[in-house]
Amino acid sequence: MIKIKGVKFAGIYCGIKKNEKKDLALALFDKPAISTGVFTKNRVKAPSVVITKKRINNPIKALIVVSGNACVCVKGDYEDAKSITNSLANYLNIEEKSIVHSATGVIGVKLPVEKVKNGIPELLKNLKDDYEDFAEAITTTDAFKKVEELTISINDGRINILGIAKGAGMIAPDLATMLVYIFTDAKIDKTTLDKALKEAVECSFNSISVDGDTSTNDMVLLFSTGMAKNKEITLKEGYNAFLGALKNVCISLAKKIIKDGEGATKLIEIIVKNAKSQRDAKKIAKTVANSPLVKTAFFGCDPNWGRIMAAIGRAGIPINKEKIDIDIQGKPVVRKGLEANNFNEATLKKELADEEIKLEIDLHSGNASTKFYTSDLTLDYVKLNSSYRT
Structure with missing residues (x-):
């Protein structure tokens, strides 16, 4: 377990969750962190x-x-949220504007805000370098905690990156029922931090979907304590190395969210290549990823390529179906818009029992490509979401 210099964590039960699991978390910085x-x-x-x-x-x-x-x-939700940060500011004797806040869970139910505020003293007593309680306390329907760590040498110094996430359902591009917190001790300027997060999010958290829904509370936050001994990372020096490391952390967390998709049994990687533009590639990938028919076919280990072709066609992107090739698990399924000559449905059906599936779509119409991640759609997803509030 890595430790990020300059930040401590806590997670407790304060009385919100019916199952008495941890439901209040805090990250406290020794000195104000640069954030985005x-x-x-x-x-x-x-x-x-x-x-x-x-x-x-x-x-x-x-x-x-x-x-x-x-x-x-x-009614009163803004005042309740504001009172939480106000109470914490009073306990810490700091400015309220230096406190950020997240919430996740059931929509439309009054928050027992006094329980939250009464839990703050215990939070402060439980602060430590270990992030395990924090990682547990931010979860809701998650089956497991989602953490990713990375240490890398940049600009003559060793820096650490720690990512902690929650998310299992209502997952789709532009953030969806996910809270992601990334902590680093790297010395890095604010402009560089801003740019790096936007780029990393686009190929990770904005490239996943469980069910196509997006939520009201989602955010990805990146904090830098600046306490590592590296020379400051800027857009001109060390940026590419930092961005690569940040992308690795974000993509790993994004995959864990998909693997923990409510009721999910498979992680499906969709690669769209040789599109006219990256926008076209991503729109097609997203349409395929969100297709209930495609997702249920993968759940049933059914290599139903017709559903994939249909999803490609309704993405709203000009394509030539006679140029489309599709591979599943590296096996040819479609060639030039028709069933491949050596397509073996029985063999491929067995391979679709794997927990990780690769779907490749070649449009043969340009040079742009993208990757997108989704899950299968299962009976357990329906059961879980039909009784979420009860």
Whole structure:
């Protein structure tokens, strides 16, 4: 387990979750951290998103997370969220604008805000270098904690990156029912941090889908304590190495979210290549990833390539179907828009029982490509989401 210099973590149960699992988390920085964030594009935004979006460009001293209640679409939700950061600021004797906040859970249910505020003293007592309690406390329907660590040498110094995420359902591009917190001790300037996060998110958290839904509370936050001994990372020096490391952490976390997709049994990697533009490639990949017919076919180990062709065709991108090739698990399935001559359905059906599936779509119409990740759609997904509030 790596330790990020300059930050401590805590996670406790304060009384929100019915199952008495941890539901309140805190990350506290020794000195204000340089920070940046990417937020949900859902137009119904939770107060936690509104508050954090306003404050994220300030030097940040603390992050407080509530899980089990989204604190949105309820009378007084903004005042409740604001009172949480106000209480924490008073306990720490710091400016409220240096505190960011997240919430996740059921929408439309009043948050027992007094339980949250009463839990703050215990949070502060439990602060430590170990992030395990924090990682547990931010989860809701997650089957497991999602953590990724990486250490790399950049600009004559060793830096650490720690990513902690929650998310299992309502997952789609532009962020969806995910909270992701990335901590690094790298010395890096604010402009470089901003650019790196946007680029890393685009090929990771904005390239996954479980069910096509996006939520009201989602955010990806990146904090730098600046306590490593590297020479400062800038756009001109060390950026590519830092970006590569950050992308690795983000993609790994994104895959873990897909693997933990509610009821999911398979991680499906969709590669669209030789498109006219990356935008075209991503739109086609997203359409295939969100197709219930494609996802249920993979759940049933059915190499039903017709469903994939149909999804490609309804993506709204000009294509020539006579040029399309499709491979599944490296095996030819479609050639020039028709079933491949050596397509063996029985053999491929066996291979689709694997937990990881690779679907490659070659449009033969340009040079652009993209990767996208999704899961299968299962009976357990329906069961879980039909009784979520109960």
